[in-house]
Amino acid sequence: MARIIDGSTVSRTIQTQLALDVADFVKATGFTPGLAVVLIGDDPASAVYVRSTGKASQKLGMKSETIVLPSDTPRERVLDVVAELNEDQSINGILVQLPLPRHLDSDEVIDAIDPRKDVDGLHPANAGLLSLGRPRFVPCTPAGIVELLKADNTLTTGKHVVVLGRSNLVGRPIATLLSLKGEPGDATVTICHSRSRNLAELTRSADILIVAIGQPHFITANMVGDNSVIIDVGIHRLPESEGGGLCGDVDFSPVAARVAAITPVPGGVGPMTIAMLMRNTFAAARHSVASRM
Ligand SMILES: NC(=O)c1ccc[n+]([C@@H]2O[C@H](COP(=O)([O-])OP(=O)(O)OC[C@H]3O[C@@H](n4cnc5c(N)ncnc54)[C@H](OP(=O)(O)O)[C@@H]3O)[C@@H](O)[C@H]2O)c1
Structure with missing residues (x-):
């Protein structure tokens, strides 16, 4: 059975530290x-x-x-x-x-x-800085994925990362982040989308597979490599007839039985997004105060 990458715990740890940092900042400024x-x-x-x-x-x-x-x-x-x-x-x-x-x-x-207040990191100026390798505000979900990989001690250097999905919100920025120079980065990144051919062949070749396509249970056990790390960004509400809970883009149980590590839904990527939004907001406040001094 795979390691479960527990986003709820990582998010809580980051926010506990942030609360201390914010308190120090308010006291000082x-x-x-x-x-x-x-x-x-x-x-x-x-x-x-x-x-x-x-x-x-x-x-x-x-x-x-x-x-x-x-x-x-x-x-x-x-x-x-x-x-x-x-x-x-x-x-x-x-x-x-x-x-x-x-x-x-x-x-x-x-x-x-x-752009100095764009804590979601979607403004063209921030997207541009990210692609130049000078990230200012990184979109929150990709920033959260990087923290999850760090918390799992999964190194990205030299790894083959396959990103499924090319949205400006998730797929494209995480692909950029992990291909930048230096760890976490230095990965060989393949971006897949709805026009990609031989998808299962590509996903099976991934050391790290990041799935952000918005299709419930799309990734099945025969689409993943044995020792891979799976990051499931998708989030869907199941119909009442199927229990009414939440699920991701990955068919969790059969995939978890096969791979090295996986994020659950809920409790994986989701909680990280808010933690990163808070971190970006605090960073924006620090820059703003510093620029007035
Ligand atoms: N947990 C969180 O905090 C969080 C945050 C954001 C999003 N999400 C979830 O993540 C999922 C993706 O979100 P998004 O905003 O990135 O979605 P999006 O804007 O709808 O983009 C989906 C991407 O997946 C590709 N795609 C769709 N069906 C495909 C298929 N059958 N095969 C290969 N590629 C396919 C699309 O390809 P084309 O470009 O060719 O159309 C597109 O690039 C959604 O379930 C969303 O709810 C979760």
Whole structure:
């Protein structure tokens, strides 16, 4: 049976340390880091995530502000809200929760965020810095995956990493991160997507397989290598007829019986995303205060 990479524990450890660091920072500077989350519409999964970010920031001693807008909010109003948060000195991090309602262009909204407050790491300036090997804010889920690999003592140098999925949120940035010079990085990375051929052959050749495709139970035992490490980013609610719980993109039990290590769903990658959002927000606050001195 594989080692289970326990994201809940790693996330808790990181947040416990962060709470201490935030307390020291507030004492030293008199400034409380602040995160603003903009939620547009009533997507239930987004609402759960946004509530969790609010709770996590407060627990760490950071200011948290949630702006909830109706799903038919006009584009101009959304851009005004972002512009106000850009100017607000008490806010260091801005997260606009995706996906946005269809009448809004997510690229336009993300581009409007001050890149120094873009703690989700999706602004072109931050994506560009990452691809140049000068990461500032790394998107939270990929940053969390790197921490999970570290916690599992899985080295990436010289390994073949196969990333399934090429989204700007997960697949592309994790592929970039692990191909940068130096550990964690120095991997040989293959990115797969819906047009890739011979997928099972590619996934079987991975030392580390990162799956972010949004297809429940897609990766089966015959698609993985015996000694591989599997990171399952997917998260899906099962229908009531199948128990109604959560599952990932990987068919957990048969795959876990075969590989060296695996992240569970829930309790793997998910808890890391919030921890990394908090870490990015704290980093934004430190930079902001340092730049005013
Ligand atoms: N745990 C967390 O904190 C967290 C955070 C973010 C996302 N997620 C979850 O992770 C999953 C992926 O999210 P995302 O935002 O990256 O998804 P996304 O934007 O929908 O991207 C999915 C990617 O998977 C590829 N793909 C889809 N079906 C495929 C198939 N059959 N074979 C090969 N490639 C396939 C797509 O290829 P094309 O580009 O060719 O279309 C695309 O690149 C979702 O389940 C999401 O809920 C979890």
